[in-house]
Amino acid sequence: MMYPAEYLCLASLQEHLRAPRKTYAIGASAITLMGLAGAAVCCMLDMETNFLLIPLLIISFWLLRWRTDREVSISQTMFLFSVSAVMMSVCTLLAVVLNAEAELDNAQPVFLPSTSVICLTLAVILSTIFRFTAVRWSRWLLQEYHGEAFWESAWPLPALYAAFLVFCMPKEIGIILMNRIRIIAVLAVSISLLGVFLLLYEMYRVAKEYARSSQLDRENQLLAVESRRYMELRSYLEQTRHLRHDFRQHLHVISGLTEAGQLDELKSYLSQYESELSDTRPTLCANAAVDALAGHYDYEARRQGIQIEWKLELPKLLPLPEADLCTILGNLLENALHASQKLPPEERQIKVLARMLSPAMMGLMVENRYDGVLKKQGGVLRSTKHDGQGIGLVSVETAVHRYHGNLTVETGGNVFRANVLLNL
Template identity: 35%
Template structure:
């Protein structure tokens, strides 16, 4: 009976690893946690038990069985999440790397138990005591990692600013996994040598400690980078508000000057009318009307949205692009204002760039935003575009500069994060973006 349990216990460590992987991505599940656990964990438990029994019957090592079960768990894990494959795959690799280090340490513990008790190395699996140690350490790691995984790591996963971080971090856990595989001795008896066993214990323990240290350093670096990115975004929004304030002050000054000159203008108009000089009267009235400033200074009650829209409205007027905005947004929104500003700034900047590449006669930008059912924010931006659309697999990609935007893909991620949707269509030379954010 003990021999049957040994390979099964070696494979059952996939269950705590799977649980650890789900801690930071709970909000990205495609189905409820209870429903997911009801079928996923029994399925993986049956797969581990079946693979363990097969290893027992064939008297084979669990290395390949563990690799197959872990691969199946990773595939199911990534398929049950709505986040990108880079993020989910990197989290899965990180968990596998930590548990691979624990596996090496458990192998050393198994060799030490067999050597001290002078037990015969009668199987290709860990001894029963080492299997219990293996599972116990894995569950202790899961319990210890619960708080940082559900807070710090989750915040990093939900942050869309530094998605490129996930494109490089996978190298680190993969290197640890390969290193632990390389350390596996060809023969179990190799570890029975005193010096080899001591060195193996030190090396496997050091790898586990280094793995935790590298993960901690990465979290600190990512947190610092994300904090700097948020400060940069806030500075950009403050710059928009400053520009908006300057435009409003200029318009107010022009209106004040116009009111001051109104008496002189009326006297001139009266003189031309008394003289019956209709041509000069018409010309003078046309010049006077052209000097009256546009006093459409307020787009909505929400200051954040008004600042962003006002900023891009001024840029559009500078480039002689017709800009039309219909905003019905209250002072307090049901969604996060930072998310709303990011969506607006990205969509309007894309529309502005597209308009500059369009024939002057066809240029236009139309923005509509309103709150629906007290908890849904609807945003629609429409603009003409004569250029070539960079589309791949139904996804429109932004070609604008990277330092002042996070792209159309980020707009989609923000919408999905709030439980909303986003659609982008290009038809008959008109590009339309529709975004729904939920509170």
């Protein structure tokens, strides 16, 4: 029965396994060895197999973590492991209930072969159903949803339920055959199994709706910035049109002042005319969306007296959705502006660097000075704006993980530096 259990665990973690085929082979070999060793121990010591249940689960979980990438947290792994344990517990309990009449005269501490065949058949059927439903949901949750608090609160539910199903295993088979207990037991276990599937589906549905809502919020934020940039461009174009229209009049004035020899008035007039042309903002990036975002934060930084240095060496067409990059850059810049506001004006400084390291890799760095105060809990940065973890960094981490990238934070000398590496 542990072979289907192995498949249930590994199928959901398929994209996060180290050498998947080798992992499946290692798992099958380990299960075979543990089964044979466990059978030998139980036969020699005349003990029930349940005594080996906890050690086998610990070894199996250790093997699963060993072959899983560290991108998947312990809580996520524990959740999938517990769901598989629930499935196998359901199969075992159903097999005993369905084959209770045959097991009634069984005096041995292990099940009859017929019960084992029923259990294995149920496990195979359940694994097949799981493959075309819950595996897809679980893979999406692992790929797109990285809220650790969610997984930490989710995994105890199936773990406790699996333990409850093991506890419900009848010690006296005859009890199942009394009155309608057998029918009630089958219905109760079947309904509980349906409940597990519904739990997985609801988690998938709610998380997907949350991800969709977050994506829409990011796109709306980007559209708002682009709209603001568009209005700025319209204003610049309109201003340029007026300047071109009035240029002839300026030439007449310049010519008249020159002919009259009024050099001081000419210098004053030219200085005033030059100031009218100095308001246009230079292009910060070849990509229009990133340029719009940078233009917005450049304006905000100047308005708050923050010196900001840009080096955005990005192509006109990005190899990833513009909304994702703007989400990462926008949240880092917002945090940098917030941290800079706490410093004296002469110490406010931000540096931004973004460039393609290769056709399939992008690097991004945002560096700013801060007051040296950081809130940490359990090694995790907490927000200085409100209680709890900062939403901005969580959003950045979610977007970075989507591209199997890395986010590293360096602090020292009152300088906060966020480095992002994206695999495209």
